[in-house]
Amino acid sequence: MKYAFTIAVILFWCAVGFIMFFGYTSQKSVVLIPAAVQTNTAGETITTATVAMHSIEKDCWVIVNDKAYNVTPFIPAHPGGGSALIAYCGKDATVAFNTNSSSTRTHSSTARTILANYLVGDVK
Amino acid sequence: MNTRSKKGQFGVVLIILLTIIPTVMWFFLQPLGSRYGDSFTLLTSIGQLLGLTGMTLFAITLILSARLSFLEDYFGGLDRMYNVHHYSGVIAFLFLLTHPLILAVPYMQSSALRAAEFLLPSANWPKNFGIIALLTMMTLLAITFYSRWRYQLLRFLHQILGVAFFLGALHSLLIPSDISKSIILKWYMLSLFGFALVGYLYRTIFGKYLVKRYNYIVSDVRRLDATVTEIVMTPEGERMNYAPGQFLFVSFPKSGISREIHPFSISSAPQEEELKITVKGLGDYTKTLPDIRIGSIARVEGPFGRFSYTNSYTNSHIWIAGGIGITPFLNMARSLRGYTGTPYAIDFYYSTKTHAEMIFLNELLDISHGYPSLRIIPFASDEKGYLTMDVVKKESGDLTSKDIYVCGPPPMMHGIVVGCEKLGIPKKLVHCEEFKLL
Numbered sequence: 001m002k003y004a005f006t007i008a009v010i011l012f013w014c015a016v017g018f019i020m021f022f023g024y025t026s027q028k029s030v031v032l033i034p035a036a037v038q039t040n041t042a043g044e045t046i047t048t049a050t051v052a053m054h055s056i057e058k059d060c061w062v063i064v065n066d067k068a069y070n071v072t073p074f075i076p077a078h079p080g081g082g083s084a085l086i087a088y089c090g091k092d093a094t095v096a097f098n099t100n101s102s103s104t105r106t107h108s109s110t111a112r113t114i115l116a117n118y119l120v121g122d123v124k
Numbered sequence: 125m126n127t128r129s130k131k132g133q134f135g136v137v138l139i140i141l142l143t144i145i146p147t148v149m150w151f152f153l154q155p156l157g158s159r160y161g162d163s164f165t166l167l168t169s170i171g172q173l174l175g176l177t178g179m180t181l182f183a184i185t186l187i188l189s190a191r192l193s194f195l196e197d198y199f200g201g202l203d204r205m206y207n208v209h210h211y212s213g214v215i216a217f218l219f220l221l222t223h224p225l226i227l228a229v230p231y232m233q234s235s236a237l238r239a240a241e242f243l244l245p246s247a248n249w250p251k252n253f254g255i256i257a258l259l260t261m262m263t264l265l266a267i268t269f270y271s272r273w274r275y276q277l278l279r280f281l282h283q284i285l286g287v288a289f290f291l292g293a294l295h296s297l298l299i300p301s302d303i304s305k306s307i308i309l310k311w312y313m314l315s316l317f318g319f320a321l322v323g324y325l326y327r328t329i330f331g332k333y334l335v336k337r338y339n340y341i342v343s344d345v346r347r348l349d350a351t352v353t354e355i356v357m358t359p360e361g362e363r364m365n366y367a368p369g370q371f372l373f374v375s376f377p378k379s380g381i382s383r384e385i386h387p388f389s390i391s392s393a394p395q396e397e398e399l400k401i402t403v404k405g406l407g408d409y410t411k412t413l414p415d416i417r418i419g420s421i422a423r424v425e426g427p428f429g430r431f432s433y434t435n436s437y438t439n440s441h442i443w444i445a446g447g448i449g450i451t452p453f454l455n456m457a458r459s460l461r462g463y464t465g466t467p468y469a470i471d472f473y474y475s476t477k478t479h480a481e482m483i484f485l486n487e488l489l490d491i492s493h494g495y496p497s498l499r500i501i502p503f504a505s506d507e508k509g510y511l512t513m514d515v516v517k518k519e520s521g522d523l524t525s526k527d528i529y530v531c532g533p534p535p536m537m538h539g540i541v542v543g544c545e546k547l548g549i550p551k552k553l554v555h556c557e558e559f560k561l562l
Contacts, residue, residue: 001210001211001214006269008217008218008221009221009266012221012222012262019228019232019240019243020243022236023237024237075164076164076165076167076230077230077231079251080248081301082165082168083300083301083304083305084300110241
C-alpha cells in the first residue's frame, strides 16, 4: 500500500507539473472554437425566441448582456460543472454570469474572454 | 463453531455493494449517450464517477475506523476490519487523486492554461474545499507512511483525516454535480456521510465520554526477563468478560508513563479474576511499561478480535507462536485449565530464537500435563533454523483438515501463510493475528 501511495502521488504531481508548465508557458488562454460556432449569424435577427430554440445540452445558446452566445462546446469545460451552464440553455444568463452563483462574485476577465469566443450576435 | 469465517466475508461484500449502489444510481440519472457522447463528456463522466466512488469509500473507511465491536463478526475480527480500513482508505485516496486530473483533461483540449487554472484554488469555494481536502489527505497519509514520529502523534495526525473527509463531503454536496441534481443520490450520500461523521464523532471527538471503558487497578508489574514485562490488573468495578485469544486497548493515566492508548493481547485466561497483558519492550512506549506505578488506574476497552480456538472449523489444531506472538496463545492455553467441552487435539509450536527466550515453556508443559491432547513443541531457530510449514507437516502429519493458528513477527507469519497455501490447506482454516493499528 505504501508503494501504491508513493507511485500515485509522484504521478499526480508529475501530471500537475506538466499541466502547470504548459498552461503558464502558453502565456494566454487560447480557446479552440469549433467551426460551427465560428460561423456568425450576423445579418440575421436574433431574438430571445431564437435563443430559446437552442435550449438543450447539445445545442445550447445563452444570453449575456443582450448578446447571444453558443456555449455548447464549452459545457464540459465549465469550471462549475456543465450542469450549472445547462440550466441556462435557451435563457438569459446575465444575472448568473455577473454573480457566479457559487461565490456571489462576478466571473473573471478570463471567463469574459472565453465567452467572447462563442458570440453569435446581438439580441434584438 | 466458527464465526470468524462464516460471517467474515459479509463485511467486504457489504462494502462493495455500498460502493456500487451510487455508481448504479449515477448511471441511470442521465441517458448513457449524454455521458459518453464525445471525448469531452466521456472524460468528465469518468472524473465525476471517480470522485463519487472515492468519497463513498472514504466514508466507509471512516465508519470502519470507529472500532464498532458489533461490526467485528462481519469482518472476522477487528484486526481484519482495520486491514479492510487500510485498503479502502488507500483505494479511496487513489480515486480522489485521479478525480481532478481526469476532469482537467477536457480543459486541455481548449487550452492548457484553462486546465492549469482549473487545478488551482479560485473564488469557487466548493472546488477549494475539494482541493484542501485532497492536499490534507495526501500530507497526512505521507506522514503516516513515512515519518518515524511517536505513535501517539501519528495517531493524532491520522485522526485529522476526519477533517479532510468533512471538507471532501462539503465539496461533493455543494459543487454542481449529479449529487446536487438527484435527490435520491444526494440523500444516499448524505446518509453515508452522516454515518461516517457520527462514527468519527463517537470515536475520535467524544470517545472519552461515549466509548465504554473498564477501570482496573495495576496490582503488579513483573519483569519476566530483560525485555518482557507482565502487567497484572484487578477490576475496580465491573469486570470485562472476554474469550480466549482476544485483545484489548489500554491506557495508564497518571501512572508515571505516557497516557497513550495501545492494543495488547490479553495473556490471562477468561476464568481468572485478574487481567494480564504481557509485553515485550520493543518501542518507545513499551519500553516504559516496567515503570508503571503499582496502584495506578488502567482504562481498558474491549475485548476485540476473533483469533480464538473457540472460532474453529475442526477440533484438531496447530498453534504456531513466534517470539512475543505467544501472548494470545498464553490466554488460550491457560483457558484449557478450566475447559470441560469436547477436547481439542493441539500441536503447539513455541518458536523463539534461543531456548533461553522460552520463558513460558515450563508453564505450558505444566498445562499440557493436565490437558494431554495439548502437545508442546519447543522450536529454537538458532538450533533448527526457521520454523516452516514443511517442518510442521513432518512433525504433525497431514494438515489439510486442521485449523492453523499463527501469531508472530510479520515475516514469519507471511512465511507460514505462504507455506499453508503451498500445502493446499484451505484458506479458511488459517487464522492469523494480523493487528496493525496505523
